[in-house]
Amino acid sequence: xxxxxxxxxxxxxxxxxxxxxxxxxxxxxxxxxxxxxxxxxxxxxxxxxxxxxxxxxxxxxxxxxxxxxxxxxxxxxxxxxxxxxxxxxxxxxxxxxxxxxxxxxxxxxxxxxxxxx
Numbered sequence: 001x002x003x004x005x006x007x008x009x010x011x012x013x014x015x016x017x018x019x020x021x022x023x024x025x026x027x028x029x030x031x032x033x034x035x036x037x038x039x040x041x042x043x044x045x046x047x048x049x050x051x052x053x054x055x056x057x058x059x060x061x062x063x064x065x066x067x068x069x070x071x072x073x074x075x076x077x078x079x080x081x082x083x084x085x086x087x088x089x090x091x092x093x094x095x096x097x098x099x100x101x102x103x104x105x106x107x108x109x110x111x112x113x114x115x116x117x
Contacts, residue, residue, distance in 0.1 A: 004029050004083040005048070007073035009058065012090040017057035020071055020087075024050050028077040036060045040074035040082045048075070066092040 008021040022032045031045035034056050048054050058071055073085040 003085075004075035004077060004081075005032060005073060005085060007034060007071060007085050007087045009071050009087050009089045012092070013060075014092055014095070016060040016063045016091070016093075018089075019055050020058040020073075022048060022054045022056055022073055022075075024048050024052065024075060026050070026075075026077065028079070029075050030078045031076045033074045034058055034071060036069050036071055038072035038074060040072070040084050043074045045074070045076050060091060063093055066090075066094065 004026045005022060005024045008023070010018065020034055022034055024032070027050045029048055029050055032048040032054065033040070033043035033045045035043070035058060060069055067090075069089050069091050071087045071089055073087070075083045075085070
């Protein structure tokens with residue numbers, strides 16, 4: 001099957017849904033679908049204009065654990081032929097703990113030129 005389109009996602013996401021961009025690369029493309037681990041044979045397709053970016057919300061099935069997820073883009077041409085494209089995205093819903101800088105008390109000074117974080 002020839003390439004019908006591309007999927008672009010950030011290399012890393014911290015929330016779901018997040019935006020992904022679908023782009024048809026073939027003038028015959030009529031519709032597309034995208035999602036995590038999507039099965040193109042049962043996907044719900046929506047219209048996609050040729051050579052035009054379409055930003056879509058990508059919802060992940062598991063939003064509680066971190067790891068690599070596979071986003072699937074499905075492209076269908078006017079004849080009903082379907083092409084599948086996969087992209088990986090790292091997912092981490094948990095903000096890392098950050099060290100809290102302690103400010104000097106009011107009216108005091110410090111002898112260091114550079115703050116330590």
